[in-house]
Amino acid sequence: MRIAMIAAVAENGAIGINNKLPWYLPGDLRYFKAVTMGKPVIMGRKTFDSLRKPLPGRTNIVITRDLNYQPEGVKVVHSLEDGLELAQNIGLINGLDEMMVIGGEQIYRLALEKADRLYLTKVYQSFDGDAWFPEVDLSQWSEVQREDHFSEDEPPMQFSYLVLDRTP
Ligand SMILES: NC(=O)c1ccc[n+]([C@@H]2O[C@H](COP(=O)([O-])OP(=O)(O)OC[C@H]3O[C@@H](n4cnc5c(N)ncnc54)[C@H](OP(=O)(O)O)[C@@H]3O)[C@@H](O)[C@H]2O)c1
Numbered sequence: 001m002r003i004a005m006i007a008a009v010a011e012n013g014a015i016g017i018n019n020k021l022p023w024y025l026p027g028d029l030r031y032f033k034a035v036t037m038g039k040p041v042i043m044g045r046k047t048f049d050s051l052r053k054p055l056p057g058r059t060n061i062v063i064t065r066d067l068n069y070q071p072e073g074v075k076v077v078h079s080l081e082d083g084l085e086l087a088q089n090i091g092l093i094n095g096l097d098e099m100m101v102i103g104g105e106q107i108y109r110l111a112l113e114k115a116d117r118l119y120l121t122k123v124y125q126s127f128d129g130d131a132w133f134p135e136v137d138l139s140q141w142s143e144v145q146r147e148d149h150f151s152e153d154e155p156p157m158q159f160s161y162l163v164l165d166r167t168p
Helices: 028-035 045-051 080-093 105-114
Strands: 002-010 013-018 039-043 060-063 075-077 098-101 118-122 141-151 157-166
Touching: 002 028, 002 105, 013 105, 028 118, 028 157, 039 045, 039 080, 039 105, 039 157, 045 060, 045 157, 060 080, 080 098, 080 105, 098 105
Parallel strands: 002 098, 002 118, 039 060, 039 098, 060 075
Antiparallel strands: 002 013, 118 157, 141 157
8 A cells, every 4th residue: 555645845845833834725725635535644643733623534543652642533543653554454444545644744754764655735935834844855756747736815826736656
């Protein structure tokens, strides 16, 4: 089963501030929903806090060191490896070909070396941030898909949906 990461990343690498996204980009939220729907989603506890409730239609797997943490409607694990294994088992039972690592910074840093595919929304603007996407060594990745978009919401923004596969 493919391990994919999905993230929206600003020009300067920012992905979050004050446990929120730095921008309002409804098109990207719809894209995130379409790409992740039906698949197990693996996230850090802080990202789950920022969502406030489980993402519907997906098995939500939350990674924490807190052994007493058990919010309703999510599977709790205590390492990335346990999260990936659980997602693999869910995928096998449901005939899925992909699991999604959905952030945030701490979990992306752990997962990048294990990922086979990156769904990156590249936002062509810099933002203040306190959470950052890890540096991607582009020599290890091939762009397999790219869609350029322009959002006329306020403020207007240019962004692209990129799909990168690890070069064999
Ligand atoms: N732009 C995007 O696409 C995107 C996507 C997702 C998130 N974000 C943003 O990213 C930010 C959150 O990122 P973050 O790095 O602060 O937090 P995070 O990665 O979401 O979660 C961090 C938490 O995960 C748990 N954790 C981390 N490493 C662990 C390990 N090795 N073993 C067990 N548990 C572990 C810990 O939980 P405990 O403290 O409970 O032990 C830790 O506090 C927010 O601003 C959010 O909006 C952006």
